[in-house]
Amino acid sequence: MRGGFAVEASKDGLFLSPGHAFDWIGTKGPFGLAGSTAAVCEPVMAIAQALDADLEAMEFAKRVSRPRADLLHKESGGSLK
Numbered sequence: 001m002r003g004g005f006a007v008e009a010s011k012d013g014l015f016l017s018p019g020h021a022f023d024w025i026g027t028k029g030p031f032g033l034a035g036s037t038a039a040v041c042e043p044v045m046a047i048a049q050a051l052d053a054d055l056e057a058m059e060f061a062k063r064v065s066r067p068r069a070d071l072l073h074k075e076s077g078g079s080l081k
Contacts, residue, residue: 016071028061
């Protein structure tokens with residue numbers, strides 16, 4: 001399914017690659033970023049607060065689950081840069 005979508009998108013000049021998990025997103029939100037710098041933690045906390053996330057549920061989640069992106073835009077690489 002993903003491959004077919006990527007092929008069709010490439011016909012319109014949109015080049016996609018298989019996705020991966022990101023270190024900065026997960027079920028524990030900003031609390032799952034142990035060892036990360038403030039430059040990473042602060043924006044993730046701000047996003048969680050802006051979305052009215054349940055910070056208590058994130059903080060006390062038993063494990064960190066990192067969703068995997070199906071496809072990424074090759075040119076931008078799916079990065080935060």
